[in-house]
Amino acid sequence: MKGRISTDLGSIVIDTAAISRYAGNEATECFGIVGMAAISMKDGLVKLLKKDSLERGLNVTIHDNKLTIDFHVIVAYGVSIQAVAANLMDAVKYKVEKYTGFKVEKINIFVEGVRTID
Secondary structure, X not given: OEEEEEOOOOEEEEXXXXXXXXXXXXXXXXXXXXXXXXXXXXXXXXXXXXXXXXXXXXXXXXXXXXXXXXXEEXXXXXXXXXXXXXXXXXXXXXXXXXHHOOEEEEEEEEEEEEEOOO
């Protein structure tokens, strides 16, 4: 699904893949986030995604030009998951709203694993 903004000069259409890439990059910049995660449906294993495929760890849906973003993340060992999640929500909500012009209605965070930072 794509989001649409109408202006006096025409329409702006934003694909959810573009929003996913941007949100994924912003999420990995947050303190305590090791990276985005992908879950293998075949064997149920969690895999840390590389920088070029971050959008596989996200799901963005648009309904009435309001965004819902689901993050599947791996957090750093020894940090407060609640603090990391709150920081991620605040930072991504602000930056995605500024980037797209759409309101972020809901952010869901699924912590798929914990890793030490190398």
